[in-house]
Amino acid sequence: MNTRKSYDPKKPHEVSVIYGSEAVAAYHAGTKSIASLRRLGRVRTYHFMTVQEMNAFIFGLEQAMGVDDAHAVDDLRA
Numbered sequence: 001m002n003t004r005k006s007y008d009p010k011k012p013h014e015v016s017v018i019y020g021s022e023a024v025a026a027y028h029a030g031t032k033s034i035a036s037l038r039r040l041g042r043v044r045t046y047h048f049m050t051v052q053e054m055n056a057f058i059f060g061l062e063q064a065m066g067v068d069d070a071h072a073v074d075d076l077r078a
Contacts, residue, residue, distance in 0.1 A: 011047035
């Protein structure tokens with residue numbers, strides 16, 4: 001399983017989404033390791049051209065899912 005976050009210079013803004021209530025709870029308790037969070041749920045990183053696009057994505061995610069089901073973050077490490 002790949003734990004590295006990819007970087008796309010054409011899409012410099014990124015946000016990672018943590019899926020699953022156990023993984024979200026672990027993040028809130030201080031876990032920032034992608035590998036550790038992936039043992040509890042799913043982590044996916046999305047890239048965007050602008051901050052506005054990224055913010056619209058986060059807003060849509062927050063509207064579509066329950067607070068404990070997914071959490072968008074920008075401070076994970078490999």
